Amino acid sequence: MNISFIGAGNVASSLGNLFQNAGHTLKYGTQNPKDDQLSIQDACNFGEVVCFAIPFAAMEEVLTKNKEFLKDKIVVDITNAINLEDWSPLFLGENSGGEITAKLLPESKVVKAFNTIFADVMTPEKQKFDDQKLTAFIASDDVEAAEIIKKLADESGFDGLIVGGLKNARHLEAIAHLNIAITLGGGGTDAGFTYFQRKK
Template identity: 45%
Template structure:
């Protein structure tokens, strides 16, 4: 599939490499495409060109940059699956309160109503986005997914599985509120309590 990233930081770059290795046609859009490194396994281009290229577009820029960046790309994102991998954070990684009845994903859905918005990958640290850390003792890291478009959710589940994650569709987009809370908890464990960023959630379902 044609997958585009908006933003190529540590998180976006690592997930882009995984999806490239899985056989997808991956590009990464940057504000300044001259920042590209020749060793990248994927192509780097402008944000506009990346948004045009992707059938699936993954938002990997900081949440606080979305309001200024995404509206100018809206015309290129009409009808496309738009994956929100952001978390509402301040610069110091502390939560940016949106209230109990809202989430970053729902904010972006209102910002880009013509896109098919899905929340995914936000509970996974960049340090886990390497092949030898995705699975532990036969239990792959869970990629939690939430969205109102059933077909779009299935597409995101497919690409998550292709990268080695265990996709779990949690239901409607409102459940992004819980996924973002999980990310905040993960950050608390990792940063405040010294657990480190080489850990992730695994949803384990016992079998009879």
Template identity: 50%
Template sequence: MKVGIIGAGNVGSRLAALISAAGHEVVVGNRDGDTPIEAAVKHGDIIIVAIHYAATADVLTKYADQLEGKILVDATNPLNEDWSPMLLGETSSAAEETAKLVPGVKVVKAFNTIFADVMTAEHQNRNGSLTTAFVASDDQDAMEQVANLAASMGFAPITINKLSAARYLEAVAHLNIELAVGQGGGTNAAFIYHRG
């Protein structure tokens, strides 16, 4: 697969390393880095957004034409500067708001419930269970492609065939952040969804 990543911070760079190790071609673009965002968007059939949610509207509208027809993975969480939840209400999510910005794009919510510290080969296996990667989208094919990508990276994907489920996934991420940061539990923590 050809994957472009928007954002070279902790999440973007860790995802890039896992994607590359899985044998896929990846280009990471950043506003201030050596590789511009445009290069990542042009390269990827799948584009992962790994920047602060507050910056997504500005960035994505700028590249909306180039993103058309591609799969866009929203790995963001709506957060305030102090890491507290940015509440979008019960009728929307960051992913759904992103989908409104780029109507010709297949939007998928994924990787937002996984801390960057767990996005390494040595931290994915949690006592014999792989870290769960939830993957939600209204587009079945796009969802399956991202789930396959996640599996190749060493995660255990769980698919949810509606983008509105991003509301729950973002709430799960807020819980994760509260446990790790607010309660001092640390970010070497991961969700395992086990079906008996």
């Protein structure tokens, strides 16, 4: 599968490496491409799945400029609404970043995923805690798109868990804020959430 990342920071490169290890073809799109990077428009065109790992504050402008190139594609929103200066949460009211993305891209299949996982544990050697895989929570109103991202998460070393519709992106973003709060309290970023579900 062809997968694009918009952004080439720690999350994009670490998660991209996992996807590449799982056999997918990766391209990165940035505002000022260098080396083998693409323009944002070209990266949107390339990917069957297009993952956004850029600051939340930049999302509206980037999505609005490129929504024509994202029609009918799976768009994975990995962002969290935070103040970059101190990692404190931005208040979105009765809304979530994932739902805002979906409103900006009405003709795309928007999925909220991977936003609860730190880049530091997006490596094969750190994806397990006491034999439990890190959970990749997934929310989308498009059932097929959610299943595709779950498969991608599973084959990349995570335990993909679909949690329902995109309204649940609010809860996933809250989990991310909790993760950040624990980190800021001294917990560090070599950490993550595993959802234990006893099988009957």
